[in-house]
Amino acid sequence: MKQKDIQKEDNILFVGIDLGTSRSSISASNSKREWIESYVGWPKDFISQQVIGKLVLFGSEALNNRLSVDLCRPLERGVIKEGIEKSEDAVKEIIKHLIELAKPESAQKIYAVVGVPADTLKINKLAIRKAVSECVHSLMVVTEPFAVAYGMNLLNNSLVIDIGAGTTDFCIMHGTIPSEEDQKTIFNAGDYVDEQLYSYLSERYPNSRFNRNMVRQFKEQYSFVREVSDEIHVEIPVDGKPVMHDIKNEVRRACESIMPALIETTTEMIARFDPEFQVKIKNNIVLAGGGSLIRGIREYLQDALKEYGPCNVSCVQDPLFAGSDGALKLAQDMPPKYWEPL
Numbered sequence: 001m002k003q004k005d006i007q008k009e010d011n012i013l014f015v016g017i018d019l020g021t022s023r024s025s026i027s028a029s030n031s032k033r034e035w036i037e038s039y040v041g042w043p044k045d046f047i048s049q050q051v052i053g054k055l056v057l058f059g060s061e062a063l064n065n066r067l068s069v070d071l072c073r074p075l076e077r078g079v080i081k082e083g084i085e086k087s088e089d090a091v092k093e094i095i096k097h098l099i100e101l102a103k104p105e106s107a108q109k110i111y112a113v114v115g116v117p118a119d120t121l122k123i124n125k126l127a128i129r130k131a132v133s134e135c136v137h138s139l140m141v142v143t144e145p146f147a148v149a150y151g152m153n154l155l156n157n158s159l160v161i162d163i164g165a166g167t168t169d170f171c172i173m174h175g176t177i178p179s180e181e182d183q184k185t186i187f188n189a190g191d192y193v194d195e196q197l198y199s200y201l202s203e204r205y206p207n208s209r210f211n212r213n214m215v216r217q218f219k220e221q222y223s224f225v226r227e228v229s230d231e232i233h234v235e236i237p238v239d240g241k242p243v244m245h246d247i248k249n250e251v252r253r254a255c256e257s258i259m260p261a262l263i264e265t266t267t268e269m270i271a272r273f274d275p276e277f278q279v280k281i282k283n284n285i286v287l288a289g290g291g292s293l294i295r296g297i298r299e300y301l302q303d304a305l306k307e308y309g310p311c312n313v314s315c316v317q318d319p320l321f322a323g324s325d326g327a328l329k330l331a332q333d334m335p336p337k338y339w340e341p342l
């Protein structure tokens with residue numbers, strides 16, 4: 001029986017979920033696609049509960065109420081903090097909320113493939129399963145870059161580099177389900193760029209008032225490596241008055257600060273294969289995640305790797321949903337014996 005028929009007959013909703021450190025998304029077989037920022041907030045006390053009027057807040061709503069809620073970003077450094085129940089609860093709430101956003105019919109069974117950062121899978125597989133198990137009927141947990149690779153049909157001789165907020169995850173595909181050896185996580189990612197940019201700007205403009213959230217927004221609007229022709233000026237208050245600040249150099253330095261580690265890890269991972277495969281993989285490198293939106297990053301990496309022979313780097317079309325779309329495709333293609341019933 002084909003998967004589609006199974007789906008109809010058993011009244012199953014297949015979902016792919018990308019559980020990211022900063023953003024989480026869901027793609028469902030009923031064509032719904034939704035995303036939220038991976039923040040959960042619980043009202044601090046009964047006053048804040050009355051003010052907020054909800055038991056739990058998500059994403060930007062949680063962030064905007066950060067003074068009156070206990071805020072949790074459960075996968076901050078790519079792993080659930082060991083033994084911290086709040087983080088596990090937060091993961092559970094995010095999954096539950098995403099599934100609600102996909103609007104399953106009331107009797108429908110949920111079959112979910114969940115993509116998580118590579119280290120989370122290694123260290124927290126049980127915690128993730130526990131957190132997800134209440135909301136779904138069947139589950140498979142995979143790494144985020146593997147989900148991206150599957151969605152793009154990059155099953156052989158390719159390398160996916162997923163530059164997220166807390167982590168950059170690498171995954172080499174060579175025609176099988178990737179093993180631990182084929183995957184690697186480093187912490188040079190979006191949050192790291194934000195920290196660098198914050199400290200460069202503090203150094204250059206000690207009297208200006210800005211916070212990490214503003215710095216991240218500057219980055220997301222203007223990020224680039226190498227050269228761009230436009231000037232980059234942003235408004236920041238000084239002594240209570242808005243003043244324009246030139247931040248171009250700082251943006252470039254901050255964005256380029258993750259490149260050496262990215263290049264080193266890429267070369268290291270490819271070097272494990274024999275030369276014939278090395279050439280093939282190097283011609284099939286794909287950048288994913290929010291960090292792939294940094295202007296010029298594709299060319300930067302490609303030129304750096306070209307020193308050791310031909311190489312081709314591309315970017316996914318839709319970084320926000322590439323992971324959850326891939327996880328959905330995997331869910332729909334997967335033979336029944338791979339599903340772990342819960």
Ligand SMILES: Nc1ncnc2c1ncn2[C@@H]1O[C@H](COP(=O)(O)OP(=O)(O)O)[C@@H](O)[C@H]1O
Binds near residue numbers: 019165
């Ligand atoms: N245009 C952009 N330029 C640079 N970084 C960006 C841009 N848009 C988003 N980001 C960064 O990408 C990261 C989020 O990427 P995402 O793939 O959603 O991460 P995760 O999977 O860890 O949740 C954040 O650090 C965010 O600031």
Ligand SMILES: [Mg+2]
Binds near residue numbers: 018019020
């Ligand atoms: Mg991600």
